[in-house]
Amino acid sequence: MDAEQLKRETIAYSKEIGIDKIGFASADVFGELKSRLIRQEQLGYHSGFEKGSPEERTEPERLLPSSQSIISIALAYPSKMENPPKNEKGARRGQFARASWGEDYHTVLREKLQLLGSFLREKVPEVELKLMVDTGELSDRAVAERAGIGFSGKNCAIITPEFGSYVYLGELVTNLPFAPDEPIQEGCGDCNICVDSCPTDALVQGGQLNANRCIAFLTQTKGFLEDEYRTKIGNRVYGCDTCQTVCPFNRKKDFHLHEEFEPDPEKVKPVLRPILRISNREFKEKFGRMAGSWRGKKPIQRNAILALGHYREIEAVEDLVHLMKNDPRPVIRGTAAYSLGKIGTPECFEELEMARGDETDEKVKEEMEKGLAFQMN
Template identity: 50%
Template sequence: MQAAAPSLGIDRIGVTTSEPFPELRERLEVHRERGYESGFEEPDLDKRTQPSLLFEEPRSIVAIAVAYPSKLKNPPVSKPGERRGILSRSAWGEDYHRVLDKRLKGLAAWLEERVPELRWLSMVDTGALSDRAVAERAGIGWSGKNCMIMNDEQGSWIYLGEMITNLPLPPDVPIADQCGDCTICIDACPTGALVGPGQLNAQKCISYLTQSKGLLDEETMVKIGNRLYGCDTCQIVCPVNRGIDHRHQAETLPDPEVAKPLLLPLLRMGNRAFKDTFGASSASWRGRKPIQRNALIGLGNFRDEASAGDVAQVLREDPRFELRATAAWALGRIRGEIAEAALTAAAESDADERVRAAAARALAALREPEAGRRGRAAGAREEDPSHRA
């Protein structure tokens, strides 16, 4: 299989046994007790750690990795009146679920030619098993302190998938941890979501928060910066990832206008246009509302007065209270006459109490002395890192 991997579009392949994952089970129990789960996971911890509950008489698990790019070539420039957001690198190209599914089906076909009695069950991300736990035990890479699987060749810029089989394949040897004493990723996490080496509080992780659908608190919105989907900070700062940018997988190559889109057009985008623009990306799975909310957050963090009219229109007309309340917050940071007039009207007459309250808070922030605002907003906007990794 190792020799065939490149012809199958697979960058790394490894095998582990189908035995349970008892250490993972212990970690997941603690994770749940502390309230660190995102809610997107398979809730049954037995299914997450016992392959035999998912597949009859499993003998081995094949893990695969497909590399994706870490840099945008000639990225479009964000400038006044034309501010841009950024998608995480894992969402730059074609939806990785589809990419990995094609690779796993190709691998299954290759195996069936040689072992007709093959039975198999593949998973990518949304399956019950932990992709990272399987990949670590199969020797794809070690588990970094940022909870990412990484190796010296691809770094952590890899999609993971696995296939449970009935074949008694020889297992590979796990790779020894090479993070050493380095804690750069933990120190750089914008929200402190990395609570310890290999320990993530998903409820605080910006990647999770950008995919949530509700209102976000003001501190979180400031830290989101101009991120529309996901967060790459803990990977960008990792020394192992320095200089790694694999671009040989065609489906993973980004369209710069999708990876780093203009924010203002997102505010007016309907469902059809959203699907046409982002439907091929994994960023589309939660629909347009989180992306549009995050676009408002980005405009607020840019404080670009040229966007005030468009943001004010969202506050006046959007039927979703979450977007109106977020628009109010953004206008409080953008300031200016347009922002103040829209906030005054919303604070007095919006149909939703939550929006009225958000508008009132934004008015207070808008009227705060400039010196006080500068002190409160230190480090407010995350620099877009898409060309720096």
Template identity: 50%
Template sequence: MQSLKERIIAESKKIGIDKIGFTTAEPFDYLKESLIEQKAAGHTSGFEHPDIDERIYPEKTFDNPKSIIAIALAYPTKIHEEVPRDEKRGQFARASWGIDYHNILQDRLNRLIDFIKTEADSEQETADWRFVPQVDTGELVDVAVAQRAGLGFIGKNGLLITEEYGSFVYLGEIVTNIQFEPDEPVANGCGDCTRCITGCPTGALLGDGRMNAKKCLSYQTQTKGMMPKEYRKKIRNIIYGCDICQLVCPYNKGKDFHFHPEMEPQTEEVFPKLVPLLTISNKQFKTQFGHLAGSWRGKKPLQRNALIALANLGGREALPKIVNCLDDPRPVIRGTAVWAIGQLTKRAPDQFLDTLRDLQSTETDEEVLTELEETLTYLTTDKKRR
């Protein structure tokens, strides 16, 4: 007769879970010093769970935890539709393709929990069993749980790397008071390879699986304020996320799985036209992008990033729409539009100098005024750029 663990593994395959592993609910106390150091150094993004003890001690948030069940789902890395070259388009990183992965994993975890409950030997056992599913926004460090549960190892880019699917996997876990035999952790497999470290355009990776999250381009595309100038050209036309440290990883070579229809990318969603983004309504935004993980910060960061991407792509044909953004009520959009105009008119700035000076005379936001001053100086003093 199969054990409960074996029956759970068999069921996981039926409901669309690509990898599953089991570990104890013992503390992840080896992480504590590193997490404290990262926070003190200002290397955290602010998106993490704020209480470090709750991140490493499951008993802080779950009464008498015994085990953690970790799962992974592989996601596509290539779009099968042809991306039109009709006009300038942005890109969403692969982890934001298809329906928001939080919803997909939550569904799989809930279905797995429902199955486990049916396997109880008595009503009392069903009543005693408890489960808490977590996906990304929970207390625990997902990659640490997955590594200890045997799903893969944590690479130098800080991502979980699986043998079968590389790092192109979504992770989730279930904390429970059921005792399971734990699986063996996976040893690190990076060796001397440093491709992700040297490939990162901003030097965000620290070399030991940690990063300065604030230097990560994925983080920069998700902030709501003005993007620092040193990152603007480096995002190219990516308006959400970053895939560079994954694309250069040897473990990801040739990896492209299409197991889950709800993860399949649609061209107009993940390679959207940039100009329409500048004037998209809230209703249109929700319809086109609301189901993507990349929409969680709202439309303002994506509109800001669209302005930057248009400048990076040399989209001079979009200048009339970009100029209209100078009237936007949001300072971030006005300020980024100023920068984009400067980049796109650097060889022939005269047409828009008066427009920028008119805004300078009425603008009250300090950041926008700084952008205006720097852009006007850039356009009027550097003759070599014309």
């Protein structure tokens, strides 16, 4: 079978298994990306979650020595839900970013790519493949851009004509000589809305992200959140959608093509207080199939505590006092102390004063002082 016929059959099969968009790219070195990655490292803009060296992330033959082409796929996910639960006083809610709605996309995309790989093996038994979804060395966005899936927007997301940027990406590196597709020309033009709207100025300029300032990254860290970001994360417990929701290309883009990605409102907009005392088993049962659970419950709990402080949720005082006095994790004790100060009732300050005398961790004591400082405001 010639490569062109195999490409047509691969595209047809991809539609049969529910892949929303497919594109083909060469396995040449991503030279421009390599230069950008090196520069990002020099500037200290990497998050630390990135896998591999700049060479591994930009040279497909390091991952598959026989590589000749890369197949890029995209699956669309919803941007809206029916009847979202109300965020009310006494039952304040957090929010997971849209990319964590439904079942973990890594699992879903891997299954699609495995089916695609099995199809290719049936056609070409000697085919060699390397599958990646997000956590692999290659940049999903760079591959998708080269394969014509979409263009790289100023918000650093791939923007497709059909689905906006609400797509998950994955790829198969192959030793098959598929003809590459044409890239889509950049389309942001003079628009700078995403850069101007970023809550933490993480978008340094169009197409350049300081990941260390990005709320999507910050909500996944496990330590104390720096003071300047605590009010800016609002009620986000995982991820951030701002640079996508403000994008004109995403206007009226809402696709419900995959049942696996449909949101459970009580999971993606959870009531905050129950999260504070959730056990590991309960956390796994409720949130374990979501992409936003990958770092465990600690970051989610810390963010929930900050959100309750953000709302000045008086009904949460008892829960926060319990955490401040009893939780074995300094980050949770200290963050609870800070949020008690934000809520700012006389009871909050009394409890902070009493707990300060019993606390032995210096960092937690600092957070208690920050909480007590709100009394002066």
